Amino acid sequence: MSVGELSAALETYIRESPRNYVDEAMALAPSDVGQRLYDAPLVRVGAADDPEWEALKRPEAVGHLFRTPKEWLPQAVSVVSYFAPFSDFVVEGNKRDAVDVGNGWLYARVEGQAFLTEVNHFLEEWLRAHGYNALAPYASPEFRYVFEAGTNAEIEDKSLSFTSNWSERHVAYVCGLGTFSLSKGLITERGVSGRFGSVVTDAPLPVSTRGYTGLYDYCTRCGACARNCPARAISLEHGKSHRLCCSYFDTLRERYAPRFGCGKCQVGVPCERGIPRKA
Numbered sequence: 616m617s618v619g620e621l622s623a624a625l626e627t628y629i630r631e632s633p634r635n636y637v638d639e640a641m642a643l644a645p646s647d648v649g650q651r652l653y654d655a656p657l658v659r660v661g662a663a664d665d666p667e668w669e670a671l672k673r674p675e676a677v678g679h680l681f682r683t684p685k686e687w688l689p690q691a692v693s694v695v696s697y698f699a700p701f702s703d704f705v706v707e708g709n710k711r712d713a714v715d716v717g718n719g720w721l722y723a724r725v726e727g728q729a730f731l732t733e734v735n736h737f738l739e740e741w742l743r744a745h746g747y748n749a750l751a752p753y754a755s756p757e758f759r760y761v762f763e764a765g766t767n768a769e770i771e772d773k774s775l776s777f778t779s780n781w782s783e784r785h786v787a788y789v790c791g792l793g794t795f796s797l798s799k800g801l802i803t804e805r806g807v808s809g810r811f812g813s814v815v816t817d818a819p820l821p822v823s824t825r826g827y828t829g830l831y832d833y834c835t836r837c838g839a840c841a842r843n844c845p846a847r848a849i850s851l852e853h854g855k856s857h858r859l860c861c862s863y864f865d866t867l868r869e870r871y872a873p874r875f876g877c878g879k880c881q882v883g884v885p886c887e888r889g890i891p892r893k894a
């Protein structure tokens with residue numbers, strides 16, 4: 616079993632799954648039926664004993680809620696992280712208006728995220744079928760996240776806000792998929808527009824090279840994401856405010872119920888589909 620075989624199986628699963636396509640039951644417009652949500656994924660592998668995992672527990676990184684790969688699966692050897700880029704249907708549709716959220720982006724946020732939970736379970740099953748243990752923390756009943764401090768009764772430390780016990784962007788960063796940015800999205804070789812998933816396993820896979828040294832190497836600080844943000848949650852001076860972004864989301868939940876989403880910081884920007892060129 617190789618990373619190439621795993622990537623090929625993942626790509627085929629995503630391409631062939633009916634859940635990667637808009638069906639009649641979910642479509643907001645008849646012309647959306649049959650449109651794809653995700654393109655082919657990018658896959659990278661990290662070592663479960665990389666000292667970077669423990670560093671993520673620092674308060675300025677993810678914080679003490681974060682659980683290392685071995686805290687999820689004691690016999691873990693590798694972490695497989697993948698980026699599923701959004702299709703043109705999702706990305707282009709969210710560029711048509713500065714504020715209105717595209718139908719594709721709404722499906723991708725809600726049904727598209729539920730599909731990635733299924734994709735994470737597929738990866739677990741695929742590795743198990745090859746004789747290895749595997750666990751996808753984000754798809755596990757033990758996954759926890761919190762928005763505003765004190766809003767999740769399952770989290771003991773009421774001072775924690777906007778964090779989780781398995782941050783997919785931080786996992787992707789350690790595995791070599793890309794770096795953070797002014798908007799706080801993670802920029803990969805295929806850009807920022809897409810979603811992440813991962814699985815922790817005892818399969819001994821070759822570790823990917825991290826092609827960067829700094830947290831924000833791929834971001835040019837061009838400020839396009841800040842100009843796009845309808846909530847004014849991003850600025851070159853203060854970075855990105857999760858609080859302002861999250862409160863804005865609450866207004867969108869009412870407007871697009873039962874869906875929600877925004878993502879204007881991830882479309883129509885130089886990092887949308889790749890690593891932006893520095894001037």
Ligand code: B12
Nearest residue numbers: 675676677777778779782783800801807810811876877878
């Ligand atoms: C909570 C959450 C939110 C919250 C708060 C965001 C947050 N805190 O990250 C809200 C509701 C605002 C939100 C909004 C959105 N989200 Co969200 N969200 C999450 C969730 C569930 C957990 C994130 C988390 O744990 N963050 C941890 C905190 C600590 O992250 P942070 O503050 O940004 O981290 C900074 C520090 O760590 C700092 N740092 C300082 N010192 C150090 C040292 C080290 C060593 C390191 C590594 C870092 C570090 O650098 C980081 C960046 O500045 C994840 C799913 C998951 N399981 O990961 C999705 C996730 C982050 N969201 C995602 C997306 C797509 C969105 C939206 C676009 C939603 C939409 N469809 O419209 C918006 C985009 C907002 C934005 N500009 O990023 C994607 C990210 C895609 C990407 N390319 O980056 C994720 C990974 C979901 C997924 N399955 O892919 N989200």
Ligand code: SF4
Nearest residue numbers: 796834837838840886
């Ligand atoms: S739009 Fe520009 S400043 Fe914003 S994240 Fe992308 S490269 Fe960085």
Ligand code: SF4
Nearest residue numbers: 844846860877878880
């Ligand atoms: S998701 Fe929307 S509100 Fe949040 S930072 Fe991006 S553009 Fe701003």
